[in-house]
Amino acid sequence: MTLDYSAILEDRYFDYLVSGAITTFSLALAAWVAAIILGLLIAAVRNIDFLPTRWFCIVFVDYHRSVPLLVQLFVWYFALPELLPQAFTQSINRGNPEVFFAWVSLTLYSASYMSEDIRSGLRAIPPGQFEAARTIGMNYAKMMRWVIFPQAWRLSLPPLVNQALILFKGTSLASAIGVAELSYQARSIETQTFRAFEAFSLVTLIYMVGTIMIMFFGDRLVARYALKRG
Amino acid sequence: MIELLEQYGRLLLVGHYPNGPLGGLAMTILTSLLCLAICFPIATLLALARTHGNKTLARFYTGYIYFVRSMPLLMLIFWIYYFLPYVLPFSLSPFVTIVLAITIFSSAYLAEVIRAAIEALPKGQYDAASALGFRYWQTTFLIVLPQALTNCIPGLVSQFILIIKETSLGYIITFNELTYVAHELNKILLVKPVEIFTILAISYFVLCSGLSQLGGQLERRIARGRLSNDSDQ
Numbered sequence: 148m149t150l151d152y153s154a155i156l157e158d159r160y161f162d163y164l165v166s167g168a169i170t171t172f173s174l175a176l177a178a179w180v181a182a183i184i185l186g187l188l189i190a191a192v193r194n195i196d197f198l199p200t201r202w203f204c205i206v207f208v209d210y211h212r213s214v215p216l217l218v219q220l221f222v223w224y225f226a227l228p229e230l231l232p233q234a235f236t237q238s239i240n241r242g243n244p245e246v247f248f249a250w251v252s253l254t255l256y257s258a259s260y261m262s263e264d265i266r267s268g269l270r271a272i273p274p275g276q277f278e279a280a281r282t283i284g285m286n287y288a289k290m291m292r293w294v295i296f297p298q299a300w301r302l303s304l305p306p307l308v309n310q311a312l313i314l315f316k317g318t319s320l321a322s323a324i325g326v327a328e329l330s331y332q333a334r335s336i337e338t339q340t341f342r343a344f345e346a347f348s349l350v351t352l353i354y355m356v357g358t359i360m361i362m363f364f365g366d367r368l369v370a371r372y373a374l375k376r377g
Numbered sequence: 378m379i380e381l382l383e384q385y386g387r388l389l390l391v392g393h394y395p396n397g398p399l400g401g402l403a404m405t406i407l408t409s410l411l412c413l414a415i416c417f418p419i420a421t422l423l424a425l426a427r428t429h430g431n432k433t434l435a436r437f438y439t440g441y442i443y444f445v446r447s448m449p450l451l452m453l454i455f456w457i458y459y460f461l462p463y464v465l466p467f468s469l470s471p472f473v474t475i476v477l478a479i480t481i482f483s484s485a486y487l488a489e490v491i492r493a494a495i496e497a498l499p500k501g502q503y504d505a506a507s508a509l510g511f512r513y514w515q516t517t518f519l520i521v522l523p524q525a526l527t528n529c530i531p532g533l534v535s536q537f538i539l540i541i542k543e544t545s546l547g548y549i550i551t552f553n554e555l556t557y558v559a560h561e562l563n564k565i566l567l568v569k570p571v572e573i574f575t576i577l578a579i580s581y582f583v584l585c586s587g588l589s590q591l592g593g594q595l596e597r598r599i600a601r602g603r604l605s606n607d608s609d610q
Contacts, residue, residue, distance in 0.1 A: 222574045343463055351448055
C-alpha cells in the first residue's frame with residue numbers, strides 16, 4: 148500500500164473534508180456560546196434559596212454528568228421527538244434535525260459541567276470579600292459586578308478552557324446520529340476509497356489543529372488573567 | 378415500561394448469556410473494570426516518568442498527555458478498528474479495540490491524577506527517606522506510592538465512571554455493550570424508543586451517579602484521615 152493523498156484531495160473528497168470541518172467547528176462554537184450562557188444561568192439559579200429549583204438544578208447537572216454523551220444524543224434524537232408537540236417536531240424536521248439535536252445535547256451536556264466550574268469559582272472566593280463589599284455600602288448587584296465576578300471568572304477560567312476542549316472533541320459523537328461532521332466524513336471517504344490512512348490522518352490533523360488552538364489560546368488567557376495573590 | 382423490562386430486562390442486563398455471548402450492562406461493567414485494571418499500572422509508571430527528574434522521560438510524558446488530549450477518542454477507535462487491519466495480518470475484535478483505545482486514553486488522564494498525588498506529598502517524606510539511606514526505588518515503593526496511591530482512590534473512582542461512559546462508544550463498532558444492545562433492541566421493536574432510551578439513560582444514571590456518591594464519601598474519609606494524621610504529628 149502506497150501513500151497517495153492526491154486520491155482523496157480531488158474535488159469530491161476534498162469537499163467532504165471542508166464541509167465536515169465547517170460542521171465540526173460551527174457546531175462546537177454554537178454549542179459553546181449557548182453552553183456558557185446556560186451554565187451561568189444554572190449556576191445562578193442553583194444559588195437561589197428555593198428548594199424545587201435547587202433540586203431541579205442538582206438533578207439536571209447530575210443527569211448530564213452521569214450519562215454518556217452518546218446516550219444523551221440518542222435520547223434527544225430517538226426518544227424526545229415522540230414526546231414533543233408534533234408541530235414543533237415537524238418544523239425541526241424541515242431543517243436539519245440531526246444538527247439541531249446534536250447542538251441541543253452538546254449544549255446541555257457542556258452547560259452542566261460549566262455551571263459546576265462557575266460555582267466552584269464562586270465558592271473559592273473568601274467570605275471576607277463579600278463582607279467587605281457590603282461594608283463599603285455596595286448592594287448585591289454592585290458587589291457581584293465589581294468585587295465577586297472579576298475574581299470568580301478568573302478562577303473558573305482554567306476548567307472552562309478544559310471544558311471547551313472536551314466539547315470540541317465531543318462533537319465527534321454527533322456522527323452517531325448522522326451529523327456529517329469530520330469523523331463522519333473520515334469514515335465515508337475511507338469506505339469509498341479504502342484509503343484509511345490518508346483519510347484518518349487528515350481528519351486527525353484537523354482535530355489536532357482545533358484542540359491545539361484551544362489549548363494554546365486557553366493557556367495564554369489563563370496566564371494573562373491569573374489572579375495575583377500576595 | 379415495566380412490561381418491556383420484564384420481557385427484555387435480561388437481554389439488557391447480560392445479553393444472550395449463558396446461551397450466547399455476554400452483553401449488555403454486565404459487559405459494560407466487566408470491560409470497564411478490565412480497562413481500569415490495565416490502566417492503573419501504566420498510569421502509575423507514566424506518573425513516575427514525570428516525577429523521576431529525568432528530562433527525556435518528562436518530555437515523553439508531556440508528549441503523551443498532549444497527544445491524548447488533542448484527539449477525540451472516536452478517532453483513536455477508527456484508527457485501531459478500521460486502519461490497523463490494512464497493515465496487520467489480522468483484524469482486532471470490537472472488544473479488543475475498545476479495551477485498547479480506552480486504555481491508551483485513560484492511562485493519560487489517570488497519570489495526571491497520580492502525578493498530582495505524588496507531587497502533593499510533603500517534601501519531608503523524601504528527606505526522611507534519604508535520611509534512612511533509601512535509594513530511589515525503595516523511596517518510591519515503600520514511601521511515596523503507598524501514600525500517593527491511597528490518596529488517589531477517589532480519583533480512581535471518577536476515572537472508573539469516565540471509563541464506563543466511554544465504553545458506550547463501543548456502539549459505533551458494534552461492540553456488544555449496554556448502549557449497543559439497547560440500540561439494537563430499538564431497531565427490532567421500532568415503536569418503543571421513549572421507553573428503551575429512558576431505561577438506558579436511567580441505567581447509566583444510577584450506576585455512575587451512585588459511584589460518584591461513593592467516590593465523594595471515600596474522599597471525605599481520606600481527608601479526615603489526613604487531618605487526624607496531621608494533628609498527631
